[in-house]
Amino acid sequence: MGERDWREEAPAPGNWRVTAQPLSMAAAPARSEAATAAPAVAPSRTGGRPLLATLICAGVLALSLAGQGTTPMESGGGSADSVGYILGGAVFGAILWGIAFAITIRKASTGWKAGSLVVLAVLGGLVALSHLATAGAAPPAPPVQAQAPVIREGK
Numbered sequence: 001m002g003e004r005d006w007r008e009e010a011p012a013p014g015n016w017r018v019t020a021q022p023l024s025m026a027a028a029p030a031r032s033e034a035a036t037a038a039p040a041v042a043p044s045r046t047g048g049r050p051l052l053a054t055l056i057c058a059g060v061l062a063l064s065l066a067g068q069g070t071t072p073m074e075s076g077g078g079s080a081d082s083v084g085y086i087l088g089g090a091v092f093g094a095i096l097w098g099i100a101f102a103i104t105i106r107k108a109s110t111g112w113k114a115g116s117l118v119v120l121a122v123l124g125g126l127v128a129l130s131h132l133a134t135a136g137a138a139p140p141a142p143p144v145q146a147q148a149p150v151i152r153e154g155k
Contacts, residue, residue, distance in 0.1 A: 048107030053100035054116040061093055061120070061127050086128045093124025 097105070097120040105113055 047109060047112070048104035050100075050105045050108040050112040050116050053104050054097075054119060057093070057096040057100050057120050058123055060096060061123050064127055065130060082132055085132055086125045089128025089131075090121040090125040092128075093120040093122070096120055096124070 094117065097117050100116070100120075101113070105116055108116075
């Protein structure tokens with residue numbers, strides 16, 4: 001066998017191969033006493049800002065209370081419609097939580113993750129419930145206006 005058969009091919013230009021080297025204490029650079037006395041502090045990982053994100057999402061949910069829209073109940077407003085509407089509000093709160101989770105809540109502790117999800121889902125359900133309560137109420141009576149008499153033109 002030739003020498004080329006048992007050796008590996010050389011890497012292509014621009015491609016680097018990293019190989020493990022034995023650790024040698026003699027090759028390590030000498031440290032000063034000040035560097036060995038105070039060990040390097042690794043940067044601490046922040047826990048995100050779950051409270052701020054939860055408050056912002058709660059504000060977005062509360063903004064829907066300021067809307068002037070009504071919820072028409074086509075099938076008579078049975079209990080199944082109401083439960084579905086409230087669950088829809090809770091799902092909307094969970095979607096907002098998912099957006100906040102992707103941004104910052106994922107860095108928080110498990111308690112913050114679960115707590116913020118529950119708070120936003122419950123708040124979304126309560127917002128939907130308040131919409132149902134206002135939709136079920138009688139619409140406000142239009143203001144009474146004096147009607148002008150209708151006068152027909154003659155022939």
